[in-house]
Amino acid sequence: xxxxxxxxxxxxxxxxxxxxxxxxxxxxxxxxxxxxxxxxxxxxxxxxxxxxxxxxxxxxxxxxxxxxxxxxxxxxxxxxxxxxxxxxxxxxxxxxxxxxxxxxxxxxxxxxxxxxxxxxxxxxxxxxxxxxxxxxxxxxxxxxxxxxxxxxxxxxxxxxxxxxxxxxxxxxxxxxxxxxxxxxxxxxxxxxxxxxxxxxxxxxxxxxxxxxxxxxxxxxxxxxxxxxxxxxxxxxxxxxxxxxxxxxxxxxxxxxxxxxxxxxxxxxxxxxxxxxxxxxxxxxxxxxxxxxxxxxxxxxxxxxxxxxxxxxxxxxxxxxxxxxxxxxxxxxxxxxxxxxxxxxxxxxxxxxxxxxxxxxxxxxxxxxxxxxxxxxxxxxxxxxxxxxxxxxxxxxxxxxxxxxxxxxxxxxxxxxxxxxxxxxxxxxxxxxxxxxxxxxxxxxxxxxxxxxxxxxxxxxxxxxxxxxx
Numbered sequence: 001x002x003x004x005x006x007x008x009x010x011x012x013x014x015x016x017x018x019x020x021x022x023x024x025x026x027x028x029x030x031x032x033x034x035x036x037x038x039x040x041x042x043x044x045x046x047x048x049x050x051x052x053x054x055x056x057x058x059x060x061x062x063x064x065x066x067x068x069x070x071x072x073x074x075x076x077x078x079x080x081x082x083x084x085x086x087x088x089x090x091x092x093x094x095x096x097x098x099x100x101x102x103x104x105x106x107x108x109x110x111x112x113x114x115x116x117x118x119x120x121x122x123x124x125x126x127x128x129x130x131x132x133x134x135x136x137x138x139x140x141x142x143x144x145x146x147x148x149x150x151x152x153x154x155x156x157x158x159x160x161x162x163x164x165x166x167x168x169x170x171x172x173x174x175x176x177x178x179x180x181x182x183x184x185x186x187x188x189x190x191x192x193x194x195x196x197x198x199x200x201x202x203x204x205x206x207x208x209x210x211x212x213x214x215x216x217x218x219x220x221x222x223x224x225x226x227x228x229x230x231x232x233x234x235x236x237x238x239x240x241x242x243x244x245x246x247x248x249x250x251x252x253x254x255x256x257x258x259x260x261x262x263x264x265x266x267x268x269x270x271x272x273x274x275x276x277x278x279x280x281x282x283x284x285x286x287x288x289x290x291x292x293x294x295x296x297x298x299x300x301x302x303x304x305x306x307x308x309x310x311x312x313x314x315x316x317x318x319x320x321x322x323x324x325x326x327x328x329x330x331x332x333x334x335x336x337x338x339x340x341x342x343x344x345x346x347x348x349x350x351x352x353x354x355x356x357x358x359x360x361x362x363x364x365x366x367x368x369x370x371x372x373x374x375x376x377x378x379x380x381x382x383x384x385x386x387x388x389x390x391x392x393x394x395x396x397x398x399x400x401x402x403x404x405x406x407x408x409x410x411x412x413x414x415x416x417x418x419x420x421x422x423x424x425x426x427x428x429x430x431x432x433x434x435x436x437x438x439x440x441x442x443x444x445x446x447x448x449x450x451x452x453x454x455x456x457x458x459x460x461x462x463x464x465x466x467x468x469x
Contacts, residue, residue, distance in 0.1 A: 001274060002463065003261055005249050005291070006282030007032030008039025009449055010441040012232045013068060013456030014280050014463075015241060021464035025240035029274070031263075033248040037233050040409060041449070043224030044315065049355050050224030051315045051348055051362055053407035057081065057218040057225070058449035064457070065228070065450045066219070072231040078219045081351045085329040089338060089394055090118045090159050096329075102201050103182055104161035105148060106130070109198045123155030135195040141418035144173040144182055147189065151197040163333040167344055169447060170309035170413040171370045172336065180416035222354040225449075252279065252291045252437075259295070259435045278436030278466060280459050284308065284411045285443040292434065299430035302423060306443050308411040311368035312375050314387055315348075317403040318361050324396045326350075327361060332394065341367050341374055342390045360402070365391070370415050380406045414443040436466045 002023060004011045007030055015030050030037075040054040058065040069075045087094045098116035100108035109131055113124045129152075136150040144165060148157040162173045165182055178186050184204060185197070192200040221227040236243060248264040250271060259279055263271030281288045289303035320326070331346040346364040349355040355362055365387050367375045375383055384404045391397045417423075424444045431437050440459035442452050 001027055001029060001276050002278050002280075003029040003031060003274065003276050004280045004282055005031050005261075006039070006287075006441065007034070007037035007243070007245070008282060008441065008452065009041060009229065010039075010452040010456035010459075011280070011282035012037060012229065012236070013453040014282060014440060014460040015236055016068070016071065016232060017457045017460035018464060019236075019239055019241070021460065023464065023467070025236075026242075027277075028241050029244060030236065030241060031244045031247050031249060033246070035246045037243070037245065038226050038229035040412065041226050041229055042407060043226040044405060044407070046315055046362060046403060046405065047317055047357055047360055049349075049357070049362065050222075050226075051355065051364065052220075052225055053313045053315065053405075054409070055225065055449060056346065056348070056351075056364065057220045059217055060219050061217045062450045062454070064453040068232070068453050069228055072228070072235050074221065074227060074231045077221050077223075077227065079222050079352070079354060080216050080219050081330060082353050083330045083347075083351055084216045084218065086331045086333050086344075087329055088118050088159065088163065089332055089334045089340070091120070094332060094394065097333075098160070101160065101164075102205060103185065104156075104164035105185060105201065106152065106156065106198050107201045107205055109196075118159055119155050123153060123159070126153030127156050129153070130196050130198050133195060136189075136197075138178070138186070138190075139418075141180075141422075142178045143418060144176050144178050144185070147178055147185065147197065148173065158337045159335050163335045163344070166336070166369075167333060167366075169415065170311050170343070170368060171415045175370075175415070175417060177416050177418040177420050180418070180420035220352070249291060251294065253294050254435060259437070276436075278438070278463050280438045280440060280456075280463055282441050282456060282459075284441070285414065286411065288439060288443075292431075292437070296431050296434035296437070299427045299434070302427045302430065303443075305423065307370065307415040307417075309368060309370035309413045309415060310373070310376060310408070310410050311343075311366060311412040312383065312406055312408045314365045314367070314384060314404060314406045316363045316365060316384070316387070316391075316401040318363065318397060318401050320359055320361060322397050322399060323361065324398075327395070331364075334394070336369060336372075340390050340394075341386055342394070343367060343369055345391070345395070363391070363401075368412070370413075376408075413447055416447075436463065438463050 042053040043050040095118040100111040106112035250264040251262040259276040265271035285306040289300040292300040327347040330351040349362040438459040440455040445455035
């Protein structure tokens, strides 16, 4: 028997891949502690519309998510955003996102300085120094901030790069590893002879498409992103895979014949023990550390070094009359330096055509960064009041929302420190003596939906290669 612990998108992808590699459905268990599959992918209903309480789209520059959608029969249902140009809150007001950016980094510094009012005059002048400063020497694995601040100065990092790149990870560019989080910046800078980071990035920026030919590289489903989860779950069930929801794994031990999984029981009653030929752990690193504490102590200790940020997503419905002017673009990014609770706002009913309403606007509001736990001490009502007060300031919104719902995500986003890839390689190496155990998920190989799918798929392939022919 093979078991996959964790029914998020990584575990689902692993289960589908094991079937494709010849594993019998009757020999496969998918075990999830929650009552539903999908992990952080969660669509909720508001005003009769499916609004996301987790990620609202997936990147289509890689084929992992689109391939999975096709595999489960819904590849023809993809929809793309109508808009994907967020503004930025800086110096007490909203600013359009400057032109010529890649991950918040100026590619055309001249164009950036001419079109950007988001930075102070001194900040713009400092950004120009990228063109004349000598080449920056980088340590083996520098932070994102180190490179950006050396080239463009602190203001570009804090106002542009941190809310864009740090925001995706709910972390800070001052501690996020350059190679692990933004390898394209590092590769471009190291592979060119230019001392300028902006000039180095020109070589990897995709050519501008003709007018009207731009395709936004993100997609979702008109019935909600969890459509992908439900379709995959239906395919697994139809194949005969046993899915155990609301079931928690308590321990993983070695016996003379292989691995033994102990499920959690109730009261004094012990849970079921299941002999396993192999197991894929598609759970947060902290949960994997607990499960591996008896079979791979060194790996477990290293897993505990992976930190997470807790976040919350609040979906709000406002009457259109609450806005002094209609929302423009896809949303608003809020830099850490502003000290607001809100980190980002998505104008969901403007971004997605299928969420449009005749008399209301739907907003998705993110709070929480690594090290910022203010929201955790608030109940939902208090949090929603605080968010509404900040939105009133930033968006000139009156009155309060007519409807609101909050989802809290513990261990939402892992923090990729410098040398994260080396840490993950070391953990996997330490697992070599623990039996047929594989790790996959956001903690290891990337935090986006496609990266999680790829992580699960590759873990399944490694597991399949261990099995006797």
